[in-house]
Amino acid sequence: MNAQIQKLYSKAAKPERLIIGLMSGTSMDGLDIALCSVSESGADTNIQILKFKTGEYTDDFRAKIKAVFSKKEVDLQLVCLMNEHIANTHAILINETLAEWDIKNESVDFIASHGQTIFHAPKSLHQLADYPNGTLQIGDGDHIAIKTGIITLSDFRQKHLAAGGEGAPLAVYGDYLMFSKAGEDRVMLNIGGIANFTYLPGNMDAGAVFSTDVGPGNTLMDQYMQKHFNQFYDKNAAVALRGELNPQLLSALLDCGFFGLDFPKTTGPELFNLEYLTEAQETSSTTNISKENVMATLCHFSAETIANAIKRCFGVDAHAQVFMSGGGMHNPLLVTLLQKKLPFCNFLTTDDLNINPDAKEAVLFAVLANETLCGKPINFGDRKGVPSVCMGKISLPE
Helix, strand or coil: CCHHHHHHHHHHCCCEEEEEEEEECCCCCEEEEEEEEEECCHHHCEEEEEEEEEEECCHHHHHHHHCCCCCCCCCHHHHHHHHHHHHHHHHHHHHHHHHHCCCCHHHCCEEEEEEEEEEEECHHHHCCCCCCCEEEEECCHHHHHHHHCCEEEECCHHHHHHCCCCCCCCHHHHHHHHHCCCCCCEEEEEECCEEEEEEECCCCCHHHCEEEEEEECCHHHHHHHHHHCCCCCCHHHCCHHHCCCCHHHHHHHHCCHHHHCCCCCCCCCCCCCHHHHHHHHHHCCCCCCCHHHHHHHHHHHHHHHHHHHHHHHHCCCCCCEEEEECHHHHCHHHHHHHHHHCCCCEEEEHHHHCCCCCCHHHHHHHHHHHHHHHCCCCCCCCCCCCCCCCCCEEECCC
16 A cells, blocks of 8 residues: 555544644634544544634735636736745745644644635636536645645645536535534524625524525625725725715615525625626716715625625524624624624524634545544435535645
8 A cells, every 4th residue: 555545544544633724714804723623423523623713914915816816817827827926825834833833743644624615616716507506716725735745635626516516605514523412403594795694594404405605705895905005905994984884775785696596605705706796886876976986885885795695594573693704704784784684593603512613624634534534424415516516626745
């Protein structure tokens, strides 16, 4: 047997595995690095976050990602180069972080890398009859494995596509394993660039679990802040709180076929971008309203789409335990609006479930890697969008 395969086998067979989960989302605020201790698999999975850090991106690196991000037409040479550049940068951040934590690379068993999404193209968005669902994450796993010396699992979304899914959202798998509780219906709401949630029924029936994107979380607000205020995001909703809701603009923003599609569904900045906002402003004759009013309305837009989706699942008087994660949970206006729109829901964060909400997405990929290494596909039933598969390609460091 190849020595590297033997090493993979031996590490997968350990009773407790140290796995680094990595996440770099559409917000591009940095690389989330979560060092996790994982034992067992499936419904018996036991995971503990040992260390967590967000490795900061430089403005130059972030600009380079944006040059290839969510564009139908892009320099193909640049995409090719960024596949390697992102992986090399992530490897450097991992090595620096492990040194900072005084942890030797060889003591880590696996890395689970999401990569950087640069384009998401489900059929519902591209509308091209001859083509399948598509998505592309770059940041090559082989480069990370070689430069860290750690076996790396990456490119998780392609198996989901191959098995009939849309490549997203993948939270359904990790949420079910980490957060299901008998006797309690839960909603795991992640408000990243795009907002999505997972429904976890209290009867523990995996066949009833589903995860879906619902619309924009932070992406439109972040894009608008970057263009008009030269700020990466609206910290503490300072700008939005100075503005007022414009009902005409909100109505135009909500006028989109995506919101009428059945669950589960996926979307991204390929749809919800500044061009989308401009069209809505022109349609509603609101091109001259103040930038603060635009930001306030965009925040209401995100809250409205999230609340409408939860009501669609649980009724107008929705009663649910809603556990939040993602950057949007730090937006006080957005959270207040959600509480007003869903008065019978109880809003908490995954901190209440002993998982740092800022680390949750990175931890998810550590869980997915653990299932690929040590588990087996969970039977989610024969349902569209939730294929019962294990995910991730394996890269060996030698």
